[in-house]
Amino acid sequence: MTAVKATPDPATVIRSGPLSWVQQWHWFERTIPAPRRVNPTPLADHCHVPPPATVSDVHMALASLTARHEALRSTIGPLRPVQRVHRPDWAPLPIDHVDVPAVDAGTLEAATAALAARPIDPERNPPWLARVLLEAGKPRAVLIAAHHVMIDGWGLAVLLDQLHDRLRGADGPAETALHPLDAIAEQNLERARLSECEWLARLADNPTGVLAPFGGIADGKGRHRLQYRSVEAYDDLDRVARRHRASPEIVVLAALAHEVATRTGEHRFLASVVVSNRARAALRTSVDVRALTVPVQIDLQPGAAFGEVVASVATASTAGYRHGRYRPAELVAAWSRQDRRRGVVAIPTIEFNCYAWPRGYLVPTRTTPPGGDATWISSAPDEPCETLYVDFSRDAGFITLDVTVGDHLLDAAQAVALPERLCGLLHALAGGAECPVLSDPRTPAASGWWRAPQGWACLTTVEDVLQSHPGVLDVTVTPSGGTSGEGDRPHLVARARVTPGVTIDELHQHVLDHLGDVPGLLTPGRYILSPAEHGTATGGSSVPPMSSRLAVTTSERALAAAVAAVVPDDSRQPSYDNPGSVDMNRCLADHGVTLVEIPRLLMLLRQSGYTGIAADELAGTVSLGHLAAALEPFPPRAHHGGETSS
Structure with a gap:
């Protein structure tokens, strides 16, 4: 692959501005660990090279497209959602060439997958890669991989279509191309x-x-x-x-x-x-x-x-x-x-x-x-x-x-x-069949599942999550509702035998903290607690309002300080200026922090010496206290002699 610049030269920037709302999502998505992503990043596809086009023609066509589309010559900020458009010649075209015996279906699929697996760094380099497949020295196909923060699936198809048109000598589109920065004014x-x-x-x-x-x-x-x-x-x-x-x-x-x-x-x-x-x-x-x-x-x-x-x-x-x-x-x-x-x-x-x-x-x-x-x-x-x-x-x-x-x-x-x-x-x-919609499922629901108003819940899953709380000795969860004293809306009732000091609020918070990790989980609408020793069961008809809790441990204080530092101005309350006032029983979104601030929050945690939580976990329903418990200190660095230093 042709070498590209290690860092963008500010002198090559011709204009800059914020990422669009859509781009912000993909800018954040790139910070999620690859195994946790569902969408492929980068995108990749291919087009054939029509004879008699040459390798030089491919390079000229890609250079022309780079000049036409600012998305192909833009870089992004690492911690803030900004984009910078560079001159068309700001970096060498990211193209290489590979000789193959034949450009058949298997070769194309393998080569496209291999190119898609190559990392693209849109902070420093062009947000795309190209590879020319050569058969007997002649170009037969061009593969392109593109980072999703600048090009989507439809955009990649447009790019390949325009590349193919140029290679066969057709005129380009008559319309002036719109660019990512142009989308900002349309929002x-x-x-x-x-x-x-x-x-x-x-x-x-x-x-x-x-x-x-x-x-x-x-x-x-x-x-x-x-x-x-x-x-x-x-x-x-x-x-x-x-x-x-x-x-x-x-x-x-x-x-x-x-x-x-x-x-x-x-x-x-x-x-x-x-x-x-x-x-x-x-x-x-x-x-x-x-x-x-x-x-x-x-x-x-x-x-x-x-x-x-x-x-x-x-x-x-x-x-x-x-x-x-x-x-x-x-x-x-x-x-x-x-x-x-x-x-x-x-x-x-x-x-x-x-x-x-x-x-x-x-x-x-x-x-x-x-x-x-x-x-x-x-x-x-x-x-x-x-x-x-x-x-x-x-x-x-x-x-x-x-x-x-x-x-x-x-x-x-x-x-x-x-x-x-x-x-x-x-x-x-x-063949003419009508195939009407059936009234009932093809097979019944598996044992243990209950259809709540919010959807399907697995009773044993709810029990397992509650049982994982160290203060719960045993628990049963059953559906209820619609009867006298239970209210009109069906809900789950959790009956738990607990150690002294365990509260309904604490158990409810425990279930909330597992919502995003455990499929089939639904919070009970009522908790009935019995002490470990003989005593009177306690419980209410509904879950009480969630109480507040301030940071106590070192990791909690580090996370609270990072949250306080990234709260947007339009969401900032006076208490957020003091990290000691951040509520650890609430999730990040409850504090007005969106995924746009998460990369900077993770950087602040690293500066405090902590790692161990993923970007998408911060964007979910988990409370700050639960996230802080998952934080891990950076491992000590090792000297060449094998000894470690803090």
């Missing part, structure tokens, strides 16, 4: 707040944990990734889309909703759908980051034919698309606060993404067996995934479904069967 605060309110309302109004009782493995903490390709489903999908006068993307989302309803018996749940936010013509030729997820309300009627499902999903998608411009940092913070108030982590049942652009730039090669299907799967037992992610694309006579799912939702066999079932449904529909 509408009032519209963003309305979209954030819509998201929060949908999250509170839909069940969480929909898939977990009907599949997966007990105590699953990992995930499966698989890709399924089908030639036959390509024509089936076309026929179904024409029959119902809907786009192929809407039909696939409707099929996915139909499958979830069939598996679980739930007919109303939330889908998170990625939209490109590129409705204007000028945006369709720009490569910068604009895509966000929108809330799509799935609301199916038992017995409805598939055509009604398609119509319902299409209407809901149109409504959801209005809410694609918001502040992810503010939404994540408000989401965490809402989850703590409700005592459950709200997760959309599915996240759906589709690559709807024409990809004529791909290397012309068949990537599935003739008329057949192909599947690969990989599993990581210690990489979490909270929901079911499905990416759909349609290219060159076949469809591709990429699935990522937590193993507590689907086990490996169920994950492999999911795209097969979706394509089987499309085949039946293409």
